[in-house]
Amino acid sequence: MAHGPKPGLSRWLYTTNHKDIGTMYLWFSFAMFLLGGCMALVIRAELFEPGLQIVQPEFFNQMTTMHGLIMVFGAVMPAFVGLANWMIPMMIGAPDMALPRMNNWSFWILPFAFTMLASTLFMDGGAPNFGWTFYAPLSTEYAPPSVTFFIFSIHIMGASSIMGAINIIATILNMRAPGMTLMKMPLFVWTWLITAYLLIAVMPVLAGVVTMMLMDIHFGTSFFSAAGGGDPVLFQHVFWFFGHPEVYIMILPAFGVVSAIIPTFARKPLFGYSSMVYATASIAFLSFIVWAHHMFTVGMPIAGELFFMYATMLIAVPTGVKVFNWVTTMFRGSMTFETPMLFAVAFVILFTIGGFSGLMLAIAPADFQYHDTYFVVAHFHYVLVPGAIFSITAAVYYWLPKWTGNMYNETMGKVHFWLSFIGLNVTFFPMHFVGLAGMPRRIPDYALQFADFNQIASMGAFLFGASQLLFLFNVIRTIQGGKKASDEVWENPEGLEWTVPSPAPYHTFSTPPAVR
Amino acid sequence: MLRGFNRLFALMATALPAGTALAEDKAPERWGVNMPRGVTEVAQTTYDLHMLIFWICVAIGVLVFSVMFYSMWRHRKSKGYKAAQFHESTAVELVWTIIPTIILILMAIPATKTLYDIYDTEEADLDIMITGYQWKWKYDYLGSDVSFFSNLSTPRAQIDNQLPKTSNYLLEVDEPVVVPVGKKVRFLITANDVIHAWWVPDLAVKKDAIPGFVNEAWTRIEEPGIYRGQCAELCGKDHGFMPIVVKAVPQTEYDQWLEKRATEAAKMRELTEKTFTFDELFARGKEVYNRNCAACHQVNGQGVPPTFPAIAGSSVATGPMKAHLGIVVHGSEKNPAMQAFGPQLSEADIAAVITYQRNAFGNDMGDTVQPIDILNFKNNQQ
Numbered sequence: 001m002a003h004g005p006k007p008g009l010s011r012w013l014y015t016t017n018h019k020d021i022g023t024m025y026l027w028f029s030f031a032m033f034l035l036g037g038c039m040a041l042v043i044r045a046e047l048f049e050p051g052l053q054i055v056q057p058e059f060f061n062q063m064t065t066m067h068g069l070i071m072v073f074g075a076v077m078p079a080f081v082g083l084a085n086w087m088i089p090m091m092i093g094a095p096d097m098a099l100p101r102m103n104n105w106s107f108w109i110l111p112f113a114f115t116m117l118a119s120t121l122f123m124d125g126g127a128p129n130f131g132w133t134f135y136a137p138l139s140t141e142y143a144p145p146s147v148t149f150f151i152f153s154i155h156i157m158g159a160s161s162i163m164g165a166i167n168i169i170a171t172i173l174n175m176r177a178p179g180m181t182l183m184k185m186p187l188f189v190w191t192w193l194i195t196a197y198l199l200i201a202v203m204p205v206l207a208g209v210v211t212m213m214l215m216d217i218h219f220g221t222s223f224f225s226a227a228g229g230g231d232p233v234l235f236q237h238v239f240w241f242f243g244h245p246e247v248y249i250m251i252l253p254a255f256g257v258v259s260a261i262i263p264t265f266a267r268k269p270l271f272g273y274s275s276m277v278y279a280t281a282s283i284a285f286l287s288f289i290v291w292a293h294h295m296f297t298v299g300m301p302i303a304g305e306l307f308f309m310y311a312t313m314l315i316a317v318p319t320g321v322k323v324f325n326w327v328t329t330m331f332r333g334s335m336t337f338e339t340p341m342l343f344a345v346a347f348v349i350l351f352t353i354g355g356f357s358g359l360m361l362a363i364a365p366a367d368f369q370y371h372d373t374y375f376v377v378a379h380f381h382y383v384l385v386p387g388a389i390f391s392i393t394a395a396v397y398y399w400l401p402k403w404t405g406n407m408y409n410e411t412m413g414k415v416h417f418w419l420s421f422i423g424l425n426v427t428f429f430p431m432h433f434v435g436l437a438g439m440p441r442r443i444p445d446y447a448l449q450f451a452d453f454n455q456i457a458s459m460g461a462f463l464f465g466a467s468q469l470l471f472l473f474n475v476i477r478t479i480q481g482g483k484k485a486s487d488e489v490w491e492n493p494e495g496l497e498w499t500v501p502s503p504a505p506y507h508t509f510s511t512p513p514a515v516r
Numbered sequence: 517m518l519r520g521f522n523r524l525f526a527l528m529a530t531a532l533p534a535g536t537a538l539a540e541d542k543a544p545e546r547w548g549v550n551m552p553r554g555v556t557e558v559a560q561t562t563y564d565l566h567m568l569i570f571w572i573c574v575a576i577g578v579l580v581f582s583v584m585f586y587s588m589w590r591h592r593k594s595k596g597y598k599a600a601q602f603h604e605s606t607a608v609e610l611v612w613t614i615i616p617t618i619i620l621i622l623m624a625i626p627a628t629k630t631l632y633d634i635y636d637t638e639e640a641d642l643d644i645m646i647t648g649y650q651w652k653w654k655y656d657y658l659g660s661d662v663s664f665f666s667n668l669s670t671p672r673a674q675i676d677n678q679l680p681k682t683s684n685y686l687l688e689v690d691e692p693v694v695v696p697v698g699k700k701v702r703f704l705i706t707a708n709d710v711i712h713a714w715w716v717p718d719l720a721v722k723k724d725a726i727p728g729f730v731n732e733a734w735t736r737i738e739e740p741g742i743y744r745g746q747c748a749e750l751c752g753k754d755h756g757f758m759p760i761v762v763k764a765v766p767q768t769e770y771d772q773w774l775e776k777r778a779t780e781a782a783k784m785r786e787l788t789e790k791t792f793t794f795d796e797l798f799a800r801g802k803e804v805y806n807r808n809c810a811a812c813h814q815v816n817g818q819g820v821p822p823t824f825p826a827i828a829g830s831s832v833a834t835g836p837m838k839a840h841l842g843i844v845v846h847g848s849e850k851n852p853a854m855q856a857f858g859p860q861l862s863e864a865d866i867a868a869v870i871t872y873q874r875n876a877f878g879n880d881m882g883d884t885v886q887p888i889d890i891l892n893f894k895n896n897q898q
Contacts, residue, residue, distance in 0.1 A: 050685060051677040057753040058820065125822050131750045137727065138710040141852045142650075142752060144823065226728020232711060233726060267593070269603040297713060297748075298724045299731035302635045306628060313620045317613060324612045327580060331587045334599035345588070349581065356573035363623065365630040366566045368722045369551055372713060372748040437548035438717045440748045443756030445675060447687045449544035 004506050013108075016100035017506065018085045019403075021107050025082025026396070028110060030472070032074030033389075035118070037465050039067040044427075044461040047454045052445055060444035061129035062121065068132025069150075072250065073157045074114050076388045080253040081106075081164045083395050084192050086403065088168060090497040090504060091186045093177025093513040098170035106163035113156035120146035131442060133243065136224035136235040140216045147217065151210045158203040165199035168192055177496070179515035183274065186495050188256030190277050194284045195252045198245045201288070205242040209235065233298050240291035248287040250384060251351075252280060254391035255322060258344045261398050262326055264493040265341035266333030272325040279318035279325075286315045296367045305364050312362035316355065323352050338490075339413030343394035346421055347386050354382030357432065372442075375435025381428045393420075393471065400478055401485035405503030408478040412470060419467035426460025544687070544744070552718050555739045555764075559720035561630050569623055576619075634720075637732040640702030644693065648705075648712030648725035648747070649855065651754035651811060655693050658704075662777040665860060666691045667807055668757045672815065675757075687744040690807070692761035696770035697740050705731040709855065710752060716745035716762055724749055737764040752853075754811050787864040788887045794871070797884055801872025804865045809873075812853065817877030823853055828877035837885060840870055841893050858894055863887040 005011045005020065015021060042063045046054045055063070085103065089096055097103050120127040125144030128134065139147060172193045176185070185193075212235075215221040222228025224235045255276075263270045270276065292300060292308040300308075326348050335341070357379040361367050370376060401407050430453035435441075439450045446454065485502040496515070500508050553563045591597045645656040649665075656663040669690045673679040682688075695701050705714050707725035714733075715722040723733040737743070747758035765773070792800075806815060812824035819826035827833050832840050844866055847856035857866060864887040874881040 050681060052675055053677065057756065061750070061753060061755075129753070135711055135750070138750065138752060142710055226726075230728075232728065266591075267599040268601065271603050272605075272609055273603070275609050297722050298726065299729060302631060305631060305635075309627065309631070310624060313624060316620060317616050320616045321609065321613060323580065325609075327584045327587075328608075329603075330584060331591065332597075332600040332602075333587065333591050334593045334597050335588060335591055336593045337588075345584075348584070352577065352580065356577060359573060360566065360569050363565060363569055363627045365562050365627055365634055366569065368634070369562060369566065369717060369720055371722060372715075433549040436551045437544070438552070438745070440715070440746050440756075442750045443746070445686060445756050447544065448681060448683065448685050449546050449548055452547055 014104065016096070016104055018089050018097045018100070018103065019504065019506065021097075021103050022082045022084075022086030023403075024107055025078045025085060028107075029075050029079035029082060029392075032070050032078070032114065034468070036067050036070035036075055037468065039063045039070065041461060041465050043067065044458040046444055047446070048458040049455070050446055050448055050451050055444070057444045058126060058129060061131075061442070062127040064442050065128045065131055065134075066117070066121070069117065069128070070114070071384075072132065072246070073154075074110075074117075076250045076384070076392070077161060078110060079392045080192075080195070080250070080388075081161075081168075083188075083253065083257070083392070083399075084164075084168055087399065087497060088171055088189055088192060089175070090500065090508055091189050091495055092172065092175065092180055093496050093509050093515065094171060094175035095507060095509050097167050098175055099167045102163050103167055106160045106167065109156050110160050113153040113160065116149050116156070117153040120144075120149050123149070133239060134213075135239075136213065136216070136232055137226075140213050140224055143217075148214065151214050154210045155207055158207045161199050162203050165196035165203075168196040169200075172196075177509070177512040177515050183277070184515065186256070187259035187270065187273070187276055187280075188253065191252040191254075191256030191259075191280055194280050195249050198249050198252070198284055198287065202242040202245045202249075205238060206246075209238040209242065212238070233295070236295050236298060237292070240294045241288075243294065244291040245284070245287040247380070247383075248283060250388045252284065254347070254387050255280060257391045257395045257398075258326065258347050260493075260495065261340050261344040261394055262329050262348075264398075264490050265338060265344075266330050266335050267491065268329060268333040269494070270325070271328040271331075272321070275321055276325055279321045282318040283315060286311060286318070290315065293362060293364075293367070296364050297371050309362060309364040313359065316359050316362075319355055323348060323355070336491075338397075339408070339410060339417055340394045340398035342414065342417045342421075343390045343397065346417070347390045347394065350382055350386030350390070350424070354379055354387065357382060370435065372440055373435035374431040374439045374441055377441050378428050378431035378435055381431070385424055385428065390420075396475065398490075399497070400475065401489045402497060402502050402504055404479050405485055405501075406478050406482035407485050407489075408474050408482070412474045416467055416470045416474065419470070420464060423460050423462075423464030423467055427457050427464055428460075430454075430457045430460075554718050554720050555737055555741065555743065556719050556735050557738075558630070558634055558735070559718060561633065562720045565626055565630055568626070572619065572623065634733075637702050637734045639700065640734060641699040642696065642701045643704060644695070644701060645704045646706070646714055646725065648707035648709075648714070648751070648758075649860070650709050650752050650853070651747075651758045652808075653712075653714070653758070653760060654708075654860070655691075657774065657777075660774060660778060661781045662774060663781070664691050664777070666693065666761070668759055670757075672810070684744070686757065687746070687759045687761070689759055689761045692742065692763040694763045694765060694770060694773050695735075695737060696767045697737055697764050699767070700734055700736045703733045703735070705733060709852065711749050712747045712751045712758070713749035714745075714760060715748040716743050716760055718743040718745075719762065722748055737762075740764050740766060757811070784862045784864070787862065788891050790864070791886055791888075792864075792867070792884075794875075794884050797868045797871040798875060800864070801868035801870070802876070804861065804869040805872050805876075808857065808861065809869065817873075823851070825851075826877075827873050828879065830879075833873045833879050834881060837870075837883065838893075840874070841866075841885070841890065844870055845890070845894060863890040863894075866890045 123146040128150045130139040212223040216223050222230035224230050224232050259270055290312045293312045361370055397413055434450045434453045439446055487501055488498045496513055554560050643658040645658055647654040653666045666689045669688045670686050674681050705723050705725045707727045712725040714725055719735045721733045721735050723731045741764055743762045745760040813819045813827050817827040832843055845858035848854035867885045867887045867890050871884045
């Protein structure tokens with residue numbers, strides 16, 4: 001009764017199957033990761049030495065902008081949506097996503113959005129060059145003409161994200177197998193449920209702010225122009241009301257992934273399941289009331305400054321609870337260190353370090369010194385690269401045998417891990433130093449005192465970038481064949497996805513599974 | 517204990533090879549790993565706060581990671597360790613919610629105090645208005661005639677790797693801001709075009725310069741010296757080339773400087789009446805061009821189309837004089853990247869630069885314009 005996929009291209013174009021769509025999201029995201037990564041390498045190559053060698057400042061700014069936009073909207077978010085598509089139905093015992101045709105659309109509009117965004121590089125005046133935060137009036141009155149295409153592509157990405165989020169919520173709330181109560185759901189499902197609500201809440205805000213820009217540029221309004229009675233700071237408030245929850249959109253699903261992997265390889269149930277759920281929800285709530293900590297230097301009244309400082313510091317509490325829970329899960333476990341576990345452990349350590357610098361940044365008077373320096377660059381790369389990228393990589397290694405039916409090459413996986421781990425730290429750790437010593441971010445050239453650490457960071461970046469090719473190679477080899485994986489793959493992992501055969505059949509759970 | 521750690525950390529920072537250190541003009545040290553301690557009380561309080569939070573984070577990190585590494589070492593399957601099955605403890609979870617909250621409150625107290633200090637801009641001895649432009653800073657000494665622009669003075673050839681880089685590469689300007697030592701100086705900060713941020717680490721002052729807003733900040737420098745910083749908000753292509761240099765001098769020296777600048781300003785106004793020869797205008801114009809126009813239109817006048825059009829062969833520089841005056845004095849309405857230079861440059865400088873543009877880069881117009889013409893143009897347009 002199970003029928004397989006259609007043959008050829010039409011399988012992918014018209015598919016409504018959550019596994020196909022998940023796969024496409026993941027490949028798309030990996031392609032964007034490499035593209036955004038190459039842009040990062042252009043940046044690091046230029047910063048290898050003081051002076052202008054490789055690119056001119058205009059192009060440098062285009063690279064920093066595109067790198068940020070592509071990594072956030074093209075690499076990290078679609079990767080998590082891909083994981084959600086693949087795993088959520090299998091984890092909750094559903095046959096597919098709730099809205100499969102919309103699912104096809106939410107994926108297929110993405111390549112168009114990013115083709116449009118990337119095409120701005122070839123336009124007169126170049127690509128967007130105002131940073132991924134695109135502060136007005138630089139992005140409105142002083143932007144290249146391609147900014148209009150940038151706005152449309154943001155609209156399309158936003159539509160894709162909202163459709164994806166609606167689908168995930170509908171699936172989780174309506175399609176759980178009988179007996180799968182909310183408090184029995186795997187944490188990955190929980191974190192995605194909360195993330196999906198964040199997406200629905202803030203993507204329209206982003207759409208709003210870019211529409212206001214569009215109006216300012218083409219229709220003579222003055223939302224952000226002081227000369228016309230508008231307010232440039234309004235842009236930042238609206239942007240960060242989207243932007244701060246956005247950083248949690250990029251990290252909450254990672255919490256879910258790690259909460260699945262650590263118990264498996266510690267052979268011990270996750271410590272504090274319910275406090276994990278509550279902590280995730282608290283982080284999501286707090287993410288809405290801390291946006292102005294990105295703007296401590298705009299000249300807010302002191303009451304505002306204090307409120308945003310206190311609220312931001314408070315995020316350390318639920319985040320701390322999560323870290324303590326993971327550590328306690330490992331404590332007195334029976335641990336092995338396969339590749340997914342290595343990435344998950346590195347996640348816990350490095351994300352915590354990123355959290356510490358985040359706490360330092362929350363302290364407003366000290367933030368006056370850190371703001372817009374490489375210290376901030378170091379901070380958010382420490383949360384996003386080990387946080388989002390490492391957890392996605394861990395998830396791929398963890399579930400790849402389930403997806404393909406074959407085991408990946410463990411040695412190659414471990415080499416990939418160690419090279420990435422070393423590359424990452426060599427790249428981003430020195431950025432703390434140059435930032436504290438006074439190097440502003442987004443500068444194409446710098447004073448001589450910053451030369452040494454920048455050179456080290458650049459070397460680390462190339463190592464990190466090159467080692468990702470190993471990952472690509474390993475994944476392709478696993479898809480092609482290899483040692484057959486058992487249904488459970490790992491020793492006694494928890495979750496419904498391990499009760500189905502490996503590779504997971506094209507259609508799973510045509511009858512709802514039993515939930516313990 | 518904490519102080520000891522601080523010293524150790526500072527020692528680590530300075531033990532590594534240092535750059536050439538002049539008595540007054542401290543060239544920044546290489547391999548610097550930490551924030552400067554600063555030369556104002558606020559900067560030092562901020563530094564102490566930063567180190568306090570840092571060491572608290574280090575302590576928590578050491579604690580958490582040791583537990584983690586301990587279990588990774590001891591509780592391995594390869595060592596035959598059997599997993600325990602506990603997975604809940606309300607008491608433990610309460611403890612690690614409450615203790616961090618208490619630590620946070622302890623951090624918030626000194627942070628709040630420092631913040632109040634930073635916000636207290638009352639009763640200043642001197643007000644300086646700072647305006648950010650793409651890509652230079654303008655300083656107006658309120659209550660006096662003194663007002664000037666401060667541009668990057670690092671030669672282009674160093675940036676393009678044709679000359680060896682000097683020790684203050686990219687951190688040097690033609691006109692530093694001069695302030696008296698020991699006086700409370702209030703900065704009123706705004707911008708003319710996009711958002712910039714005025715930042716000098718040694719003073720721990722960083723404030724956004726936003727068009728349409730006037731932000732306040734203050735400092736009281738205790739030690740004479742030269743303190744360097746940079747723009748800290750992405751403001752376009754030359755964001756990395758917008759340094760800030762603050763020179764703190766004793767009061768008497770400051771008074772002399774202020775008087776000298778006031779006389780110069782008066783002399784500059786006299787120049788408006790003078791009639792220049794073509795060669796004088798051309799030479800002066802070349803200098804003005806390289807300082808103010810070359811960042812966008814390039815030294816060779818080729819520009820970076822379409823945002824920064826070429827001067828060479830342009831319809832403006834080879835067309836009617838009035839249109840040329842208009843665009844230089846008032847800026848371009850179509851292209852906001854072209855600023856209004858009328859308020860930025862003296863009449864003599866504008867006259868010179870227009871003469872230069874109409875006769876350089878193969879634009880053989882052969883005409884000149886005098887400072888008095890610029891003044892008349894400005895007056896007729898108002």
